[in-house]
Each structure stands twice: as structure tokens, then as C-alpha cells.
Amino acid sequence: MIGCSHHSTPVEIRERLSFTDEQCTQALSKFRERFPDCECVLLNTCNRVEMYVGCQDEVELPSAKTLIEFVTLFHSESTETFEMHFLKLESRSAIDHLFSVASSIDSIVLGESQIASQVNEAYSRAIQGGFAGPAMHAVFQHANQVAKRVTSETEIHRRRISVPSVAVSEIASEFFERFDDKQIVVIGCGEMGVETLQYLKSAGASKITIVNRSLERATSVAAQFFVKAMPWESLDSLVADADLVVSTTGASQPVVTESRFRSLLASRKKGTMLILDLAVPRDFESAIGRLPGIYLYSVDDLQAVCDRNRSFREQQLPKAHRIISEEVDRLLGDWNHRSSGATIRALRDQADQIKSAELRRLIGKQSMAELTPEMEQEINASFDRIINKLLHFPLQSIRDVAQSDQRDTLVSALRKLFQIR
């Protein structure tokens, strides 16, 4: 595996090495032309460009330098300039890395949910183009299982870490039991406002009104979320009637001062009001939060919750690493077992072929013409016993070291000694 990610490569470099969807397919096709015996999966996200390469025969596997050269030349960039930014991993550490990436513990936002689907997309693209083979199937399918295991056995994905998601899922839900009967006012419909609307809608809110200085923009966003848009002038009456207010404007001065809020409270006929002021600088004066029945949360209060949740996710890292390590062991163990099995089978087949040839030669001799079927069977069994006794110790030795580092050396020696291909 070679690649560059947010850990070690500046964004300017990553931008120059990243692939569009079309370029991904082109690169994979070129790769197959150049390395026809290899399998390849190209993972390209906004934070990483990684190339996973596998081969049935280790001799055919291109070196990390060759792969880096391939990627840089594809982008018409200088290999010498970019080589230092690449991460180069082999066998166990490469698998470990892929599992970490798929489980989102290698992401900028620890525990983000997007990366698992991006890994799956990269693998699907490789399958569709016929670039993935047995090695990539085994590793990427296992990566998917590992990601699921990390999700279910740790709490790495559970706590929210973006301000709008924390505002709705962790703060508003501490106040309100349900959102479908609550009057909600969203002030401003920039990026933060739109993201908050998504979380409010998924929490079941339906009585949402957007207020924005530009009614046109508010109407367009409202249509997208099937909610109402009202002109800026109706802000006071809407706030007076609201259970939850989310403010996300880019105003440089507070939009609602304490005196203005007190005057609009006079017409209020409802109970508790929660104000989530996600704007910087703040839209609501802090004194408003001291009024009875009014709870005001600023972006700093929410950021503190986000930080706490992020730290909670980080606490889950050792558990996630443990799961990944277990799964790498399991995959390699299965692999080794399968690989030893293939050598053992090949050795037995070779011995059987020799035995059959020798048996045919022996029985075909003139002097053996009067051989009875019982005697022929006896000779056959005798040959089998010789083969079994000869192969017993070498095969036993392979089985004994199946899980250790010696296995590759021994299997390789056996293949060379017996000329197994």
C-alpha cells in the first residue's frame, strides 16, 4: 500500500495527487496494463489518496517506489518531489492501516461515518472494472466487517461532535421530549442553519419557520426542507410564540437585545423556551439567558460538549485498536492456513502423479502380466504408505509453524525443494 493522507501530507500536495472518479478508472486501467498479474484498489477521498496492491506471486508485486512513480506520473508530477509525502506499508501493517481507515479511527474527525462507505465505493469500483482479485476481496470484505465490529463494540460513533448535531441531539433533547409539536424558529439559513435544519427534521420537527434577512434565500431553503419561510419583520412575533429558537446569522451585532426580548415576552403565552445561539458573534444578548423560563446556549457552551464528546471518542481508541489487531491476526491466520493448504495439496498431487506413473510402469512390465487384482491393490497400498511416510514429517512441520513467522520461509523452501509451482 502506498498513499498520502492528512496525517503527513499538506492539502496542497493532496490536491495535486487526488483523482476524480473518471481518473480513478483510467488509473486502474493503466495499472492493469502495466502490472497485469496484480490487483488494485484506489481509495480517493478529500483527506487521502491510497493505493492498495496485491499479487498472488510476491515476485510480481511492484515495489513501493514503482507505485509512487506510477501515481505521480499519472498526474504528470515529479516523483522525487512527492515521494517523501507518501506512506509505504506492506503486508500486516498495510492491512492494519486499511482496517483503521475503514473503521474511521484514522480520519480527521474520529468516528465519522462517511469513510466506511467511501472504502466500499472504492472496492466496488475495483470489482466493476475487474481490478480486484482474491487478495483484495479478502482484505476489503474483511475491512467492512471490522468497521461494523468497531461500530457495534465501541462507542466511537455514538457521541455527536458537530455543533448543530450536538445542539439538537444532546441539548434540545434534554429539554424536549418530542419535536413534532414544538414551534421552532431558525434565524438565518447559512451553512450552519441548513445543517441544523437537517438534524431538526430527522428529530421529527415539523413546525419549523425560517427567518432570514433575504426572504428569497429563506424560501428556497424552506422549500428544500418542506418548512415555512417568513420575512425578517415577523421575527419578534415568531420568537414570542416559539419553544425552540436556533440562531445562525452572520450579524456583527446582537440581533435580539435583552430589552427587545423582554418586550416580546410580554405577548408570550407559553412555557419554557430554549435558545440555541450558534452564531459568532452571538445573536442573543447573554442577559436573556437569566430570564425565568428561558435557557440560552451559545456556541461556546455547545463547543464544550463537542470537545467532551471528541475526547470520549478518543477514549474508545484503544478498544478499537484491539479489535483491529485481532481481526488482522484472524485474516492473516486464515490466509496462512489457506496458503499452507495449497502447498500441501500441490505436494500431495505431485507425489500422487509420481506414484501413478511408477505404478503404471511397473504393472506394464512383461513379468507382471500374471499379477492378480489383489496383488495389484497390495502394491498400490504399499506405494501410498511410502509416500505418506516420506511426506509426514515435512507436512507436519508446515502445520506446526502455520501461525508463526517461520511459515513463509518453510513453505517457500518446500516449494523450491520439490519444485512446486
Added chain:
Amino acid sequence: MAFSWHDWGVLSAWALAVVYTFLLIRRSESLIGLFVLPMLLVLIGGSILLPSQPIRQASSARLWGLSHGIAMMLGTMLVSLGFAMSLMYLVQEWRLRSKRPNTGFLRLPSLEYLQSFGSLCLLTSTAAIGFGFVSGVIMNLVQAGTVNWTDIGILISSSLFLWLLIASVLQWYYAKRGLGHITAWMNILSFAILSVAVLLLVSAPHGRVGAMDESIVAPAPANPAPANPALANPAPAQTVRGER
């Protein structure tokens, strides 16, 4: 069958346990048990201290006596539950007001849920105590043909009902203005008043031998002379726990 003060206390604890089980199933993620289970222990502990002699009425008043007992038991249970909910409300409100993060350990239901549950407890306990008071009055009328309004039991239960009525109105008024903590304090005060009321009732002759409002057959070996004409031919005295 005649119930004793002890039996009613245990029954109210049992009723609270049933409600808690229901809450545990519905809201397993919340730490309701931390607040409800001590109430349950208080009710059970309190029941041990209550007299175990059966409270018996004339057969004509038995139905009203049972209604009185059930309503008072439910009222007690609901006030206790309202107290637990209100403590949770105040903790949750303090936490949210001071913007202390939810650490996961003290996970409580939402403020809206705690307020509406507390309010429901207050209203239903008012109804239960009110019904208990009225059924007690009717029981006395059926049993003795008259009501001794100066009886400590009647005075206490009427005062408790009056307080709960006032508390219900106040909480309704303030909750509409977003002052949910008023409901919580009403529930806490109600629990305090109920505790005092129960202590006074237990120390008073209410519901005991010779009491005029709820004539009781004494667990004496011999048949005592009935204090009330309605009990001229009482049912045979039942064995009480202490005699076994």
C-alpha cells in the same frame, strides 16, 4: 378482609414498584431508579413502623372503607412518585441551567417529561386524596350516621386535600409561564405535608380501636362492647398479625 395501616403502606410501596417497573421498561436509559427506589424503601420502611392491627368497619361501610383506603394509598404513592420526579426535575434543571455536560452517569429524562409527569402526579394525587376524603366522610355517615368534623383524621385529610388543590392550581398557573420548577416545589412540599400528615394520623386514634369515624374491632381476646350502635352485631374478630 380487613387491611391494617401496615398493609396499606406495603400496598402503596407495591403500587410504586409497579409504576417504577413500567418506567424502567419505557425509559431504561434514564436513571429514574436512583430517585424512585429510595422512595420505595421509605414506603416499605415506613410500613414496618405502622400499626398492624386490621382496620375493620361495619359490613355496610366496608365498601366505602375499602375505597377510602385504596384512594389514600394511591394518593400516597402518587405524591411519593411526584416527589421523586420533582427531585429529578430540579437536578436536571440545575444541570441545564448551569450548562453542565451530561456525563452519561446521571442521565435523566427531558425537562418536558419530568415537568408533565410531576404535574400529572400532583393532579392525580389531588383527585385520589379528594376521593379518599369524600369516601371517608361517606363511610362515617354510613357507619355512624354522623361525621365528627373535629376528628384529627378528618382535619388532616381535609387539610391535605386543600393543600393539594391549591398546589394544583398554582402549578397549572406557573407552568404555563415556563416556571416548571414551581410544579417541582409544589410536589416536594406536598410530600413533606403528606409525611407530617401520616405521622400525625398514626399517632392519633384515627382508624384505631374505638375511633368514632372508622369503628374498629379490637384484637382483644374477648368481644368488647361496640363503641358504635352500628356495630351492635359485629362480625367475629379477626386474628391479627401480632397474635400469631
